[in-house]
Structure formats: C-alpha cells, structure tokens
Amino acid sequence: MQSIDWVATTIFVALFLFITWLGFWAARWRRGDLDQLHEWGLGGRRFGTLITWFLVGGDLYTAYTFIAVPALAFGAGAVAFYAVPYTILIYPILFLVFPRLWAVCKKHGYITAGDFVRGRFGNRWLALAISLTGIVATLPYIALQLVGIQVVVGGLGIGGGGGLIGDLPLLVAFLILAAFTYSSGLRAPASIAVVKDILIYFTAIVAVIVIPTQLGGFGKIFAALPTAKVLLATPPANSWGSFSAYATLALGSALALFLYPHSLTGILSASSGGAIRRNAALLPGYSFVLGLLTLLGLFALAAGVATMPQFAQGFKQYGASFAVPALFIHSFPSWFVGIAFAAIGVGALVPAAIMSIAAANLYTRNIYREFVNKNATDKQEAKMAKLVSLIVKVGALAFILFLSPQYAVELQLLGGVWIIQTLPAVLLGVFTRKLNDWALLVGWAIGMGVGTWMAFSANLSSTFPLSIGGFGLPGYAAFYALILNLVVTIVLTPVFNAMSKKVVFDETVAADYH
Amino acid sequence: MDGSNEERRGWSWWYLLFGLEFLLVLFPGLYNSVEPSLIGIPFFYWYQLLVVLIAAVLTAVVYFATKN
Numbered sequence: 001m002q003s004i005d006w007v008a009t010t011i012f013v014a015l016f017l018f019i020t021w022l023g024f025w026a027a028r029w030r031r032g033d034l035d036q037l038h039e040w041g042l043g044g045r046r047f048g049t050l051i052t053w054f055l056v057g058g059d060l061y062t063a064y065t066f067i068a069v070p071a072l073a074f075g076a077g078a079v080a081f082y083a084v085p086y087t088i089l090i091y092p093i094l095f096l097v098f099p100r101l102w103a104v105c106k107k108h109g110y111i112t113a114g115d116f117v118r119g120r121f122g123n124r125w126l127a128l129a130i131s132l133t134g135i136v137a138t139l140p141y142i143a144l145q146l147v148g149i150q151v152v153v154g155g156l157g158i159g160g161g162g163g164l165i166g167d168l169p170l171l172v173a174f175l176i177l178a179a180f181t182y183s184s185g186l187r188a189p190a191s192i193a194v195v196k197d198i199l200i201y202f203t204a205i206v207a208v209i210v211i212p213t214q215l216g217g218f219g220k221i222f223a224a225l226p227t228a229k230v231l232l233a234t235p236p237a238n239s240w241g242s243f244s245a246y247a248t249l250a251l252g253s254a255l256a257l258f259l260y261p262h263s264l265t266g267i268l269s270a271s272s273g274g275a276i277r278r279n280a281a282l283l284p285g286y287s288f289v290l291g292l293l294t295l296l297g298l299f300a301l302a303a304g305v306a307t308m309p310q311f312a313q314g315f316k317q318y319g320a321s322f323a324v325p326a327l328f329i330h331s332f333p334s335w336f337v338g339i340a341f342a343a344i345g346v347g348a349l350v351p352a353a354i355m356s357i358a359a360a361n362l363y364t365r366n367i368y369r370e371f372v373n374k375n376a377t378d379k380q381e382a383k384m385a386k387l388v389s390l391i392v393k394v395g396a397l398a399f400i401l402f403l404s405p406q407y408a409v410e411l412q413l414l415g416g417v418w419i420i421q422t423l424p425a426v427l428l429g430v431f432t433r434k435l436n437d438w439a440l441l442v443g444w445a446i447g448m449g450v451g452t453w454m455a456f457s458a459n460l461s462s463t464f465p466l467s468i469g470g471f472g473l474p475g476y477a478a479f480y481a482l483i484l485n486l487v488v489t490i491v492l493t494p495v496f497n498a499m500s501k502k503v504v505f506d507e508t509v510a511a512d513y514h
Numbered sequence: 515m516d517g518s519n520e521e522r523r524g525w526s527w528w529y530l531l532f533g534l535e536f537l538l539v540l541f542p543g544l545y546n547s548v549e550p551s552l553i554g555i556p557f558f559y560w561y562q563l564l565v566v567l568i569a570a571v572l573t574a575v576v577y578f579a580t581k582n
Contacts, residue, residue: 078546078558081558081559081562084539084562084563084565084566085539085540085562085565087566088535088539088562088565088566088569089535089536089539091535091569091570091573092532092535092536092573095532095573095576095577096529096532217553217554218553218554218555219551219553219554220554221554222548222551222554222555222556230548230556230558231546231547231548231556231558232542232546232558234546242542243541243542243543243546246542247539247540247541247542250539250540251536251540277577278577280573280577281570281573281574281577282570284566284567284569284570284573285570287566288563288566288567291559291562291563291566292563295559
C-alpha cells in the first residue's frame with residue numbers, strides 16, 4: 001500500500017483551489033442574464049473560435065478518455081488505437097453538419113437536439129424519444145468522470161482503504177463541481193477548460209518525450225511488448241475479424257459522438273458557424289494528444305508497472321485504469337505527478353459540468369416545458385435547469401458510491417449503442433425533412449432494442465460477432481443497429497406517408513440552415 | 515471574422531477530400547504492420563498519428579477553399 005505523496009497532493013489541491021475560484025469567477029465573464037436558459041446553459045452563444053476550441057476539446061476528450069483508452073491499450077494492445085481514426089473521422093462530420101444545425105438552432109432559439117427535432121418534425125413523441133435517449137446516455141458518462149477523479153486521488157495515496165474517508169475527496173470535488181455549475185452555468189467549464197487543456201498538453205508532451213528516454217527508446221519499448229499486442233490480429237480466411245471490428249468501432253463512435261447532448265451543448269455555444277468550421281481543422285490537435293496518451297498504456301505495459309508491489313493495491317482496486325497513474329508515479333518526481341493528476345482530475349470536472357448542463361437543458365426544454373408546465377417563464381425554465389443539473393450529479397455520485405463502477409462502464413457502452421439511434425432524426429434531419437416522423441420513431445425503437453440485444457449477447461463487449469452467409473464481419477453493435485434503424489426508417493417512410501394525409505409540419509425553412 | 519456573411523449552400527467538390535480521410539483510416543489491413551518503423555515506432559502507430567495531421571490540413575484546405 002502506497003503512502004500519501006504530500007508534494008503531489010499539495011500541487012493537486014492547489015490547482016483544484018485555483019479552478020474552483022475560476023469556476024465562480026466565470027459567472028461574471030462576458031456577463032449575461034443567468035436567469036435565461038440560453039445564457040446559463042449555452043453561455044449566451046458567444047464563444048469565439050479559441051474558447052470553442054478549449055471548451056469542445058475539454059468536453060470531448062474527457063478524463064475518462066484519458067484513463068480508459070490507455071487502459072485498453074494496456075490490457076488489449078493495438079485495438080485501443082481505434083481512438084485515433086475515431087477522432088479523425090469526427091471532424092468531417094463536425095464541418096459538414098454542425099454549422100447548419102448551429103444556424104437553425106440560433107434562428108429558432110433551440111438549445112437541445114430535442115428542440116430541433118420538435119421544430120423540424122412537429123412530433124413531440126419523437127422529440128421525447130430523442131431527449132430521453134440523450135439523458136440516459138449521459139448519466140453513466142458523468143459517473144465515469146467521477147471514476148476518473150477516484151483513480152487519480154487513489155494514485156496520490158489517498159482513500160486506498162475505501163469507506164467514507166476514502167470517498168471524501170470525491171465528495172469535495174463533487175461539491176465544487178455542483179456549486180460552480182449551478183452559479184455560473186456553461187461559463188464555468190469554458191473557463192476551466194483553458195487551464196485543464198494547458199495542463200493536459202504539457203503532461204502528454206513531457207510524458208511522451210521523457211518516458212521513452214527512460215525506457216531506452218521506442219524500439220526497446222515495442223520489443224518488450226507481447227507480439228500479439230503490437231498489431232491487430234490478422235483475420236482468419238472467412239472473416240474480416242479484427243479489421244472490421246476496428247473500422248466499425250472507429251466509424252460508429254465517430255457518428256455517435258456529436259449526438260451526445262454534451263457535444264451539442266459545446267458546439268451550440270459557439271458564436272458562429274465559421275467558428276465551428278475553423279474548429280474542425282483545429283480540434284485534431286487533441287486527437288494527436290489522445291494518440292500519444294494511448295501510447296502511454298503500451299509504455300506502462302513495457303515498464304512492467306503491473307507487477308511492481310507498490311502498485312498492487314491500486315491495480316486491485318481500479319484495474320487497468322490504474323496503468324497510467326502508476327506509470328506516472330513510477331517515472332516522474334512528485335511535483336510532476338501532482339500536475340499530471342490535476343490535469344486528469346480537473347479534466348473530469350469540465351465534461352461532467354457540461355454533461356449535467358446538457359442533461360438539465362434536455363429535461364427542462366423537452367420534458368418539463370413540453371409535458372409538465374407549458375407556460376413556464378424564462379426564469380422558471382432557468383431555475384428548473386439549475387436544479388436538475390444538481391439532481392443529475394447527485395444521481396451520478398450515488399451511482400459511484402453505492403454501485404460498482406463496473407456498471408457505469410457497461411452502461412456507458414450501452415449509451416453509445418443508444419445515442420447513435422438518434423442519428424436519422426438529428427443528423428439527417430439537418431439535411432432533409434423527407435423521412436416520416438413516425439417511421440423515425442419506429443426505426444429508433446428497433447435500433448434501440450436490437451442494439452441492446454446485440455450488446456448483451458456479446459456479453460456487454462462492444463464487438464458483435466455478425467456473420468453473413470458464413471462470412472464473419474465482427475463489428476461495433478451500435479453501428480450495425482444504426483444500419484437496421486436506417487433501413488426500417490426508409491422502408492416505413494412511404495408506408496406511413498400513404499397512411500396519413502396530414503400536411504407535413506416543419507417550422508424551419510431552407511434559409512434557416514445557412 | 516463572422517460566419518454570417520459566408521456563402522455556403524449545397525455541394526462542393528472540395529468535400530471529396532473528406533472522403534479521402536475516411537479511405538486513409540477505414541481499411542486497417544493497409545497499415546497493420548510493424549515495418550516501415552520510424553524511430554522504433556511501428557508503422558501502425560506512426561501512420562495513424564500522421565493521418566491526424568493530414569486530416570487537419572485537408573480540413574483546413576476545405577475551409578479556405580469553400581469560404582467564399
């Protein structure tokens with residue numbers, strides 16, 4: 001069992017205090033009326049290219065990503081590198097789709113994907129399905145950010161024994177998060193993201209230079225790895241094996257990413273469509289860092305941290321997620337460990353804040369205002385959203401404290417399968433109103449059902465062993481369920497159109513999308 | 515620079531560059547090898563990191579080419 005590292009802990013706490021101050025100060029940054037939902041929940045849609053870069057970067061590349069992707073590399077090897085093509089492919093989608101979505105949302109005051117679908121298709125039930133999917137997919141994601149904090153706090157030597165004292169740092173971090181999100185809204189994570197990203201870039205670049213030097217160079221590192229982990233397994237004769245799995249994981253994850261409510265919240269807070277397009281070219285900077293951090297998982301494997309006695313307790317408690325923290329403690333002096341862990345810990349607060357804001361926006365706009373209180377004033381709306389952002393976080397915290405984090409991991413996996421089912425209504429809806437709203441709803445339901453079944457039948461792993469005519473095409477369950485969803489929607493569209501002669505409702509016009 | 519005065523309607527042939535990005539990464543059979551390695555890093559890894567940079571450049575090209 002490691003003892004508490006006081007130097008690292010002091011630096012960690014100091015950085016946390018600084019961002020706490022920053023989070024509260026943010027309420028006064030580009031001051032707006034925080035009793036308006038678009039001010040609290042979208043920062044007034046006033047963030048330019050640079051702040052959007054920090055905010056969306058801090059939003060998409062989460063603490064969980066920085067812990068889990070290297071952990072996958074540590075455990076499974078090359079397949080974890082799918083995170084790189086995944087985060088390459090998100091940017092063409094960002095460039096082509098989201099300036100249009102931004103424009104129509106700005107024009108009509110939409111704050112959520114549910115708002116857009118409600119306006120575009122005029123079907124409150126379809127909008128409800130889209131909104132509920134968003135909320136359900138987001139909750140385990142918030143829980144996993146808290147897991148990220150737990151792992152680094154454990155790495156500092158605190159809370160190894162578990163119990164209430166062990167959970168105390170997490171509770172404190174949680175209270176900080178809840179308080180500044182409530183008071184400052186989206187401005188808080190936007191300002192904190194600047195600090196977090198500087199810390200992450202510094203950490204990643206130093207780690208990728210220093211650690212290979214210590215380990216005797218890249219050649220030695222890769223030679224020390226088990227051969228099976230260096231590359232993808234060559235597929236057998238009658239299957240695309242690991243190749244189709246790798247490609248569909250990358251493509252499916254890329255298609256799903258911007259459908260998550262927190263991604264949309266980040267993007268809608270940009271000040272113009274041009275700021276979004278510019279970011280499509282600038283955000284790959286983070287993909288590069290994610291690639292470097294993924295390599296850290298392999299470095300940890302080569303360094304042999306798993307068998308070092310001082311890390312036995314950490315690995316026992318956190319599994320492969322402990323690989324990167326252990327590697328840092330093994331390779332760096334305490335002060336650097338403090339900075340690196342703060343980067344991850346602060347990195348958890350940014351997306352957790354945005355996710356809770358996004359879920360709160362969805363509940364307030366598409367459930368509360370649509371089904372509970374139709375005549376809510378702007379002030380009631382903003383108040384409800386602030387309250388819900390708290391409830392959502394308490395739920396995530398309870399999840400982590402009282403249930404196994406493993407459930408959060410599995411639910412997050414299912415969340416990816418579910419959120420991608422909103423693609424036909426949201427992403428295609430940006431380009432066309434030709435798909436029938438009820439056909440979209442049926443397609444969504446079938447995609448949800450079959451996707452969930454695929455994930456469970458593959459024992460809650462992401463790769464479903466699809467086989468067509470004896471030829472194996474193992475692939476990402478979310479991707480295959482999406483294809484089914486699209487086919488159902490397209491086939492049923494003329495059927496439903498023929499059944500109902502009602503005039504198509506669409507409160508948006510073509511010019512709204514530019 | 516404000517997005518509002520930018521003229522962007524419909525299809526542009528420059529978007530085909532995005533298709534190139536998909537082709538570069540979606541066929542892992544093309545790059546699933548150790549050699550040629552770069553300063554000890556297997557091709558599989560440095561190739562994909564290189565594509566991150568290529569993709570960023572391609573996106574920038576599309577941005578400037580379709581700006582007006």
